[in-house]
């Protein structure tokens with residue numbers, strides 16, 4: 128496991144206090160005859176420091192939902208509230224980690240500059256933002272790789288860098304769209320543990336979209352199952368696996384198997 | 398429930414179709430507005446006398462000449478002369494350039510030996526050879542076609558070399574492994590693979606051919622659009638010169654559109670039997 | 678040791694033919710009395726005399742200056758205009774026919790109009806070169822911006838990157854490979870326009886030199902000037918390639 132050592136500069140926990148509320152959210156692509164209602168009536172409240180995974184069959188609208196929650200896409204109806212404030216576009220409390228890390232990191236900037244870029248845009252001085260970016264890189268286990276270019280890093284390292292960017296941005300809520308889908312199994316396990324570790328040490332809230340039921344159950348406090356057409360929340364499965372989880376023991380617990388079966392049943396439900 | 402949605406969909410189709418048509422004509426309106434805006438600014442500069450009338454004609458006089466030229470024999474003859482020069486040079490350059498390019502693309506040692514010459518040739522402003530060519534060949538049609546050929550030859554050659562080297566190594570190995578004969582390999586693998594690049598080379602070459610042909614006519618006063626334009630300018634008839642300039646631009650636009658059209662026709666036909674389409 | 682040898686080998690592989698051709702030209706043209714094909718040795722002699730008289734230097738400088746200033750004007754206008762147009766889908770659609778017109782216009786046709794209007798000094802020539810250089814750069818900038826990945830755009834939105842910063846740090850670097858390709862086309866356009874404008878009407882420049890020596894039947898000098906223009910075009914493109922290689926290091930390295 129290559130998660131960061133204890134006692135880094137990022138250890139000052141920001142302890143998310145932001146609550147995320149989704150109320151009656153609906154999205155329709157297109158108008159008229161080509162109108163395509165993706166989902167409707169989505170209600171969801173995510174408490175501070177919670178990890179929520181959104182699962183559902185392919186094409187059900189998970190990415191669309193996440194983009195709406197992140198303020199990248201305007202919903203057709205309903206609203207998203209962050210700390211009680213209605214969302215009208217991307218806000219500083221939310222950091223988004225995209226599935227396609229190779230595209231969201233800019234190849235003409237060194238990794239540390241990529242991580243510091245949103246801070247630069249906030250107007251933070253170089254003497255302040257570079258150390259913070261370095262600390263964020265350290266927190267995701269990338270200490271010392273900042274001076275390299277993204278394309279000189281492996282896929283898993285690039286995804287860590289993208290996560291570091293969200294952390295350096297001081298986002299309290301991280302939205303991730305299938306963040307670990309394009310890395311190998313071992314790296315994937317490492318990154319899952321990194322996610323748990325970040326919540327533990329930094330107190331961030333995580334909303335994660337994934338295809339992988341095992342991953343969802345392993346990471347989550349709650350698993351939200353989307354299904355239907357238009358999609359709606361068909362079930363919310365509470366996971367009781369405690370705060371200390373690890374790949375081997377947690378995944379062989381009977382509770383794990385039970386929760387996994389329940390989520391699966393909900394997805395398969397016609 | 399279902400009846401409502403059908404009704405909604407029904408009205409929606411109508412609004413959508415009309416909105417698409419409206420969108421397209423709205424774009425056209427905007428494009429025309431931009432054109433009118435340009436003409437208006439031009440007319441203002443003219444009317445306020447910021448530039449002498451020997452320099453900037455009024456838009457109206459240019460429009461008049463533009464229409465008059467379309468009905469004049471001189472114009473059409475000049476247009477044909479320019480086109481003949483450009484086309485002759487382009488056709489010869491395409492034949493020679495493609496043949497040589499395929500050979501160089503297939504024989505790496507030959508390509509290396511000629512690399513410097515290719516770089517030199519590509520960056521050589523061939524029109525600078527014009528005075529020398531006039532000395533040697535005189536101001537004849539052959540001279541014009543030769544200069545155009547020398548200019549257009551390079552992009553065609555380079556694109557062909559590039560295209561013939563772009564063959565997927567896997568395809569190359571596959572054709573080798575199956576022992577496909579040389580002639581077939583050439584016709585069914587090499588040529589289709591290089592075709593898009595050759596087409597681009599010909600398209601670049603066509604624009605260049607017109608440019609060089611006009612340049613020659615301008616500089617050594619051989620008949621054609623360039624000559625007419627230069628003559629109008631030196632007779633202090635900027636209105637005629639501007640009209641020729643607009644025709645020169647339309648000619649470039651037309652030839653380019655024609656070649657793009659041709660390219661899409663030829664290349665789709667090619668792609669059907671294209672070995673590259675079959676992923677091994 | 679090994680690398681020096683392979684370098685030498687590569688050099689020999691590429692150099693033998695050009696050297697051979699020059700040698701053949703030198704000896705085949707020696708003693709030639711055809712006035713149109715002066716011996717290469719005579720062309721070389723005229724090069725040495727003209728260079729030592731200092732005249733040729735002035736011509737070379739005038740031509741280079743016109744190219745570089747014209748190109749600079751074209752690049753600035755092209756990149757700024759291309760960025761404005763590239764960022765707006767609407768503007769792109771509305772202006773497209775006009776941009777296509779200017780791109781395919783045989784640019785030499787503007788020379789008589791500009792020189793006829795503003796005289797035979799250097800400034801109108803620079804105008805003409807600048808005008809012609811705008812279009813390849815502008816259209817390539819538009820294409821380059823349009824081709825930027827939507828994922829990059831999402832990132833810019835999500836992290837609330839300010840517009841100006843995103844233009845300079847994201848949009849322009851992302852479009853740079855295309856912009857560079859456009860500048861390269863513009864460079865060769867600039868050289869052609871330089872030559873044509875100087876042959877058409879000028880008082881200085883290599884094109885002018887070629888033109889007057891033709892009139893004086895000094896064919897060795899005409900050949901010399903012509904070869905010099907070719908060399909100039911070659912050197913400019915070599916220099917440009919070096920600059921491009923540096924500016925696009927991330928692009929070439931990330932592709933491999």
Ligand SMILES: Nc1ncnc2c1ncn2[C@@H]1O[C@H](COP(=O)(O)OP(=O)(O)OP(=O)(O)O)[C@@H](O)[C@H]1O
Nearest residue numbers: 156157163165183184185186187188189190191192
């Ligand atoms: N920009 C768009 N315009 C119209 N329809 C879209 C658009 N983006 C997505 N869709 C449609 O919306 C539906 C949901 O897409 P979305 O990407 O949100 O699904 P997903 O659950 O993330 O799928 P996957 O698991 O494969 O990533 C799909 O049917 C898709 O075709």
Ligand SMILES: [Mg+2]
Nearest residue numbers: 189190191304
């Ligand atoms: Mg998705």
